[in-house]
Amino acid sequence: MKIATWNVNSLRVRLHHLLDWLDTHRPDALCLQELKLEDKAFPEDELRAAGYYAAFSGQKTYNGVAILASSPPKDVQRGIPGFADEQKRLIAATVSGVRIVCGYFPNGQALDSDKFVYKLGWLDALTRWLKQEALPAHPNLVLAGDFNIAPDAADVHPNWGGEILVSPPERAAFRALMETGLTDAFRLFEQPESSYTWWDYRMGAFRRNFGMRIDHILVSNPLRNACRACSVDKAPRSLERPSDHAPVMLELDWHTQ
DNA sequence: ATGGCATAATCCTTATGA
Numbered sequence: 001m002k003i004a005t006w007n008v009n010s011l012r013v014r015l016h017h018l019l020d021w022l023d024t025h026r027p028d029a030l031c032l033q034e035l036k037l038e039d040k041a042f043p044e045d046e047l048r049a050a051g052y053y054a055a056f057s058g059q060k061t062y063n064g065v066a067i068l069a070s071s072p073p074k075d076v077q078r079g080i081p082g083f084a085d086e087q088k089r090l091i092a093a094t095v096s097g098v099r100i101v102c103g104y105f106p107n108g109q110a111l112d113s114d115k116f117v118y119k120l121g122w123l124d125a126l127t128r129w130l131k132q133e134a135l136p137a138h139p140n141l142v143l144a145g146d147f148n149i150a151p152d153a154a155d156v157h158p159n160w161g162g163e164i165l166v167s168p169p170e171r172a173a174f175r176a177l178m179e180t181g182l183t184d185a186f187r188l189f190e191q192p193e194s195s196y197t198w199w200d201y202r203m204g205a206f207r208r209n210f211g212m213r214i215d216h217i218l219v220s221n222p223l224r225n226a227c228r229a230c231s232v233d234k235a236p237r238s239l240e241r242p243s244d245h246a247p248v249m250l251e252l253d254w255h256t257q
Numbered sequence: 258a259t260g261g262c263a264t265a266a267t268c269c270t271t272a273t274g275a
């Protein structure tokens with residue numbers, strides 16, 4: 001079973017890249033972030049024609065998440081239960097017996113911003129919900145998406161000057177999330193040095209591999225031994241008008257249930 | 258090396274992103 005995540009930075013603009021990518025890689029499930037469109041504009045028909053069902057939670061201009069799957073996603077849940085949030089950043093569904101949680105984590109903007117307070121609050125609510133409800137109810141769980149956190153020094157270009165996405169409180173929140181019983185699938189396998197998933201549009205960042213690894217796929221303990229491979233696909237980042245994020249893909253030895 | 262980019266909504270500029 002292949003499970004992937006991709007921040008497309010506007011589904012409207014990136015639809016053709018997405019359809020090409022689905023055609024090439026045929027994931028069983030794909031988590032999407034930054035749809036930047038309302039539900040009524042979601043390209044359901046085009047995706048159905050490509051063989052994919054979709055559960056989505058969109059909004060105008062910002063945010064928006066979806067789970068695409070080759071079989072209909074079941075028990076769809078939108079948002080973090082008990083956490084009131086206008087921003088559409090989380091959707092969960094069951095695909096082939098795996099509970100898939102797709103998140104577009106807040107960026108935070110700057111350490112002294114109210115957006116940073118929101119980011120840490122969002123992470124705390126997510127962690128509590130996973131620990132208390134989601135993981136006990138769904139032991140076979142995958143949390144995938146744009147975390148907007150580079151968890152370790154190896155996940156960021158050494159010349160990165162800023163604090164946001166790499167600060168101690170953000171990394172502590174990431175560790176707290178892992179402590180609920182989740183493993184970074186990417187680090188279960190040997191990887192190329194300086195593996196990143198996001199590169200700024202400016203300054204030729206992609207050409208210089210001036211990036212960060214902020215898109216992740218975390219797996220629960222029962223799924224850990226089923227992981228067979230996990231990789232970043234940098235190819236779409238070289239296309240014309242690319243998303244600034246690359247897809248990450250996990251291969252699970254998992255028989256469809 | 259954080260902007261000189263990209264997107265969307267809206268006005269022809271601003272907010273936001275990471």
